[in-house]
Amino acid sequence: MSIVKDIFGSLTDENGDVRNIRRFTLCNGKLKLQVINYGATIVSLQVPDADGNISDVVLGFDDILSYVNHAHYFGSTVGRFANRISKGIFALSNQTYQLAINNGPNHLHGGIKGFDKVIWDCAIENNKLILSYVSPHMEENYPGELSCRVTYEVTAKNDVCISYHATTTALTPVNLTNHSYFNLGGHDSGTIEDHEIMINADFYTPVDETSIPTGEILPVASSNFDLRKPTSIGRILNSTPSGMDHNFCINGKLNVERKVASVYHQRSGRLMEVYSTQPGVQFYTANFLPIDDSLIGKHGVHYKKQSAFCLETQNYPDAVNHANFPSALLDVNEEYNHTAKFRFIVR
Template sequence: MPIVEDSFGTFLDEETKTSVPVRRFTLKNSKNVSVQIINYGATITTINIPDKNGTIADINLGFDDMKGYTLSGNPYFGAVVGRVANRIKNAEFSIKGQTYKVTANRGQNHLHGGLKGFDKKIWSANVDGPKVTFSYVSKDGEEGYPGDLLVNATYSLNEDNELSLEMTATCTKPTPVNLTNHAYFNLAGHDQGASEFYNHEIKLNADYYTPAVETIPTGEIAAVKGTAFDLQSPKVIKDVFPLTPENGYDNNFCVIQTKAKNNLFFVGRAAHSKSGRVMEVFTDQPGVQFYTANFIPEDNSLPGKGGCFYKKHGGFCLETQNYPNAVNTENFPDSVLLPGQIYKHTALYKFSVDK
């Protein structure tokens, strides 16, 4: 079906002191699945999916308008984050003997691109048939990164209920790049909270993970077997949460790199038995951050769509990625992009119903 474009309000650009229109793009198929994305942060705002009875619900946490997305407490709902997603230790790295300091915005560390990462930028947008491509140029020195970086993020939705996100980037100087989408899912419905999230069944296709101290990987690549991180067979969240650090996950898992679909690796599967909704994730990246919304406040301080309030453990993220702090860790996959190279990253979310 043709992509429909409309308005999603305006964004005040603090640098130019001008009000910039925000555009929304709606992708639909004939199976009653629809996805909405805005050009602020190339952000997914809505994912409508039928359940086993045909009842449609929005399974993507987010906000009704731009006021929500510009809140200081917005936990990156649905956005493309970068130039480097996840953490960079001590907010610095070296390339070819030169040290770069990037913005420290999570204690002494750098998180998700800094204070004004890609999630807080207006991207240009272009519709081409069933695809919409968002583009952004990150200038040399932005948040401390070297070189200009041209980023493209292309979304499409097909008749097999597959939402595809293809991200590419090119640079003018050697620079680390690690993009991801930070969508939060709750297959029971975005407003169903922790009580229904705990009933999700999760399977991750990973036999190793990267242990971390205060969210920074130690450099070790450890086996999941015999630990709370062993999600190789499906586990119901409420059964494994008591075993996890801080009663939740915020960890990078090393995806088993066996090609499964469209030349992509199978990342994992989430299922909610009551609704029957199922989501499978595929990627070409070596890792995935499984995050269970541990840092969303437990009080009613984060208002979401439709008058609801989001709280701790109200949803989960499967952020396909390179390993956190890879630029500073010799035995992790290389994250430095060189001029003349093309960074490529595909994430595929396949939705279905188990009746």
């Protein structure tokens, strides 16, 4: 196991100071994970296929300014509240908070300057990369000073482990996740229609026309959301042309690590299994990437609509406004803890 650090680029902060953006390469001899401390972002994940050929299986960019300027959250840690909050409004202790509206009529992924747009402090402890950030009270209009830590580790079992920890000085919503876009054929291989996905969920949360949950928790049985057995993503996209961008309610006990999903790419033999302690996962098929060649990623590759998928381990979207959803509130003297594991196997 090794961690090597270098400079990915530099940025001028709000005080006019030039700050280097650090890149960390975590390697176990098979997997190679690269993370930068801007947005605590995964920028590369190199994984062997069944023949030992190495491909980078996450979308991203070659330079820091592209990460600053893009709007798709490639590989980022998102927060203070991942996913959507209806009309950007929630109430705590008889006080109403209005957040930024940055996704149609709703609030998305923490606002205008979410955790994906800040420079995190960084440290290495043994084989772990630890990134930390203190979000000030009322940043993006969220109450409480939130002290956050995200830990990355690559294990001997070919697991990419991400652990999230947070504490607060006042009652506040918290929902952190990683927003990597995966293509197990390689970031440059185009379509994801040749992938098969399984999601360990008997229920899902339907949404309205603005992608806000209706409050219902419905069974997946006899619907397009029944992914309990391996299902071709191509078939999913044929039956749901607009694509998936939905929360699935993961079976099993909350706060206990359990299997969330698996995705298999037969041509390469790569299998990715996802495990998490969170109640939900957002399955997103990159529907909002462009249909033209306007988005240029690593090595000049054009990233297009539905050329990748995301599996964002999370609490349910808009949970702060639905009493029947798992609580997404963190109080003083409590701890937010969330682990996610991405295991890579070839077969």
